[in-house]
Amino acid sequence: ETGVTQTPRHLVMGMTNKKSLKCEQHLGHNAMYWYKQSAKKPLELMFVYNFKEQTENNSVPSRFSPECPNSSHLFLHLHTLQPEDSALYLCASSRTDRDTEAFFGQGTRLTVV
């Protein structure tokens, strides 16, 4: 295990549902990230948090709402998603947002129906 835990591993939700993804890291890192991984596409950065503060929002639609209550926990709140939002959502952490090594969680496979 990499020290970054994501739950749930799989999620199926309707377009009108509200759900949340959870990420927890046990590495003592100060930066956390959400990535989206779609089939045959490179990983897409969504959000960056450093010391609980959001430092980057990569033009993500408002139907994705991140929350970082402390340096160890990161959430991604989902509401009124579209089928094209179906993907693997990966959480990652690093010592600081200047560090170039990412430690990834196992991801949440999201299917929007």
Next chain:
Amino acid sequence: KNQVEQSPQSLIILEGKNCTLQCNYTVSPFSNLRWYKQDTGRGPVSLTIMTFSENTKSNGRYTATLDADTKQSSLHITASQLSDSASYICVVSYRGSTLGRLYFGRGTQLTVWP
């Protein structure tokens, strides 16, 4: 435009054979290049990091090379095993970047058959 291109997109080899995966990049100024292995349904795990001054680095049966002049890297896998079946992702960062400025390739999907 900063980009990372990997080839081939997919590869099938028999167990015990060797293979080489390619990564070409245009990211500049260059800081480092990492190869990640991503098993199906799991997150990527770092295999090796190459900095500007390094040409070759090994991690067990994995050997990465870097030619900073031609902006090319390769990952050579020796004596492949079934557990090597995975997606291999090349990630390049530029000097002064944060994790938010990494450039990811699409990955090479490797399948090892018995």
